[in-house]
Amino acid sequence: MLRIHPKLDYKAYCPLDGSELHNLKVLIPGMRCLADAYCPVCSKNYLVDLPVGQALWSPTILDKASAEIYDLLNIDWFSSLLKKSFLNPSNEEIKPIVHKYCEADRIVIVDCLDFLYGHSLLKLLNVQRYLDHHTDLGCCVLVPTQLVHLVPEGVAEIWEVPISIKDGWKWYTSLQIWIADQIAARKECYLSRAYSHPHQQYYDLKRFTKELPDISENITGKSPVVLFSYREDRLWGRNLKAQGRNIQKLYDKLSKVFPNLVFILVGFGDKEKTKIKLNDTSIIDLRTNKFSREDDRLWMAYMKAADCSVGVHGSNMLLPSGLSRAVVELVPRSRIGNTVQDFLFQIDDNDNRDALLFKRLIYGNESLQSVLPSSVVDLVTCLMSLSKANSVWFRASEGVDVSEIRTPLHQSSIYQSASLNLRNKLYDSNLKSKVVGIIYSSLALLD
Ligand SMILES: [Zn+2]
Numbered sequence: 001m002l003r004i005h006p007k008l009d010y011k012a013y014c015p016l017d018g019s020e021l022h023n024l025k026v027l028i029p030g031m032r033c034l035a036d037a038y039c040p041v042c043s044k045n046y047l048v049d050l051p052v053g054q055a056l057w058s059p060t061i062l063d064k065a066s067a068e069i070y071d072l073l074n075i076d077w078f079s080s081l082l083k084k085s086f087l088n089p090s091n092e093e094i095k096p097i098v099h100k101y102c103e104a105d106r107i108v109i110v111d112c113l114d115f116l117y118g119h120s121l122l123k124l125l126n127v128q129r130y131l132d133h134h135t136d137l138g139c140c141v142l143v144p145t146q147l148v149h150l151v152p153e154g155v156a157e158i159w160e161v162p163i164s165i166k167d168g169w170k171w172y173t174s175l176q177i178w179i180a181d182q183i184a185a186r187k188e189c190y191l192s193r194a195y196s197h198p199h200q201q202y203y204d205l206k207r208f209t210k211e212l213p214d215i216s217e218n219i220t221g222k223s224p225v226v227l228f229s230y231r232e233d234r235l236w237g238r239n240l241k242a243q244g245r246n247i248q249k250l251y252d253k254l255s256k257v258f259p260n261l262v263f264i265l266v267g268f269g270d271k272e273k274t275k276i277k278l279n280d281t282s283i284i285d286l287r288t289n290k291f292s293r294e295d296d297r298l299w300m301a302y303m304k305a306a307d308c309s310v311g312v313h314g315s316n317m318l319l320p321s322g323l324s325r326a327v328v329e330l331v332p333r334s335r336i337g338n339t340v341q342d343f344l345f346q347i348d349d350n351d352n353r354d355a356l357l358f359k360r361l362i363y364g365n366e367s368l369q370s371v372l373p374s375s376v377v378d379l380v381t382c383l384m385s386l387s388k389a390n391s392v393w394f395r396a397s398e399g400v401d402v403s404e405i406r407t408p409l410h411q412s413s414i415y416q417s418a419s420l421n422l423r424n425k426l427y428d429s430n431l432k433s434k435v436v437g438i439i440y441s442s443l444a445l446l447d
Helices: 076-087 117-124 127-133 145-150 173-184 240-257 293-305 315-323 333-338 352-358 373-384 386-398 403-411 413-446
Strands: 002-005 022-027 034-038 045-049 061-063 097-100 106-111 138-144 157-161 188-191 225-230 262-267 282-285 308-312 327-331 359-363
Touching: 002 173, 022 173, 045 076, 061 076, 106 117, 106 127, 117 138, 117 145, 117 315, 127 138, 138 145, 145 157, 145 293, 157 173, 225 240, 225 293, 225 315, 240 262, 240 373, 240 413, 262 293, 293 315, 308 315, 308 373, 315 327, 327 333, 327 373, 352 359, 352 386, 359 373, 373 386, 373 413, 386 403, 386 413, 403 413
Parallel strands: 106 138, 106 188, 138 157, 225 262, 225 308, 262 282, 308 327, 327 359
Antiparallel strands: 002 188, 022 034, 034 045, 045 061, 097 157
């Protein structure tokens, strides 16, 4: 963490002449944590990213007179946001709602504001580091309203910012003044580095997803629980209708394999427009158009109960990947470089083999129309059977007695149904390849 008060412990250098900048003053107008600074050689005034979040990787410097950006790595989405927010300061009066749990005159601020939900959530996971390892400091969490219920117990204060997450990039002058006052009123103040991708040894998801509603009655006797994390701004298929058809096929095919299936839909979207038709198994459709804390907590309860979560790559997969037992993620071509950024892990996930067994990726074309529902079903059935078996079997080398586990696992109805599906698929594809082979040979003879 970085000490910012009574003195900022940070050195910054002029992007033009390399001189050390003077008069560094902290400014936090939103998601950006900045130092306002002056160069004694070229007499220019700069805004310099402090090493927080993405700025640990790609810090930006802005010339205050010309708004020229200095961004060594050319990470445009990040550097251009600083320019945009600096040139368009918001006059909106933003005053955080303070939830105070204890007095603290020595504090650490965790700035979780961002313009993307996933970025905000990942920053929030940094809070536990201070609760566990810096108990002499009061942890103050600057967080958008949508994430307040995920702040773990033990913080000194929550500074709830009543803005929608997408506006987190904006430069709120009123917020900047409010935060400056908070800092000045304390004896000592630090700033969290708010790592964008914290390791699971520093967060325990159970502490962030506490006291979820009891949904056991709704899934009793149902198995497996398969959840689809739905979104309408990144689709499985060419359009919303195609996505609806894919999800319907996925549900229908899974129902054929698992007669006791319960299929859960969570996420933002219009469930009337893309209604999934019920067959002989159960559906619980919890999709909604608008955020509510109650819905979010309900979604998390089902994610936690899910044997497998399925969805298109993105921040919508963070909580399902961390809470569900297994994941199948559909990755469009343009997101290949971002895979795993949207995965969370349990604190005791430390076996690489399990990570590969239980978190599966399917790579498709940009629209994901190349990903067939039957391929997703194959992976889900594999996760329900052979992944579970292999996870136990691999542990025999560590002295685990597998003899008591293997028989009930193999005899369970889910295992039986899932492995039957896999065997049938292999038989099908053998048959198909034989037929295709015969057709090709016949064509060759005709030639
Ligand atoms: Zn200079």
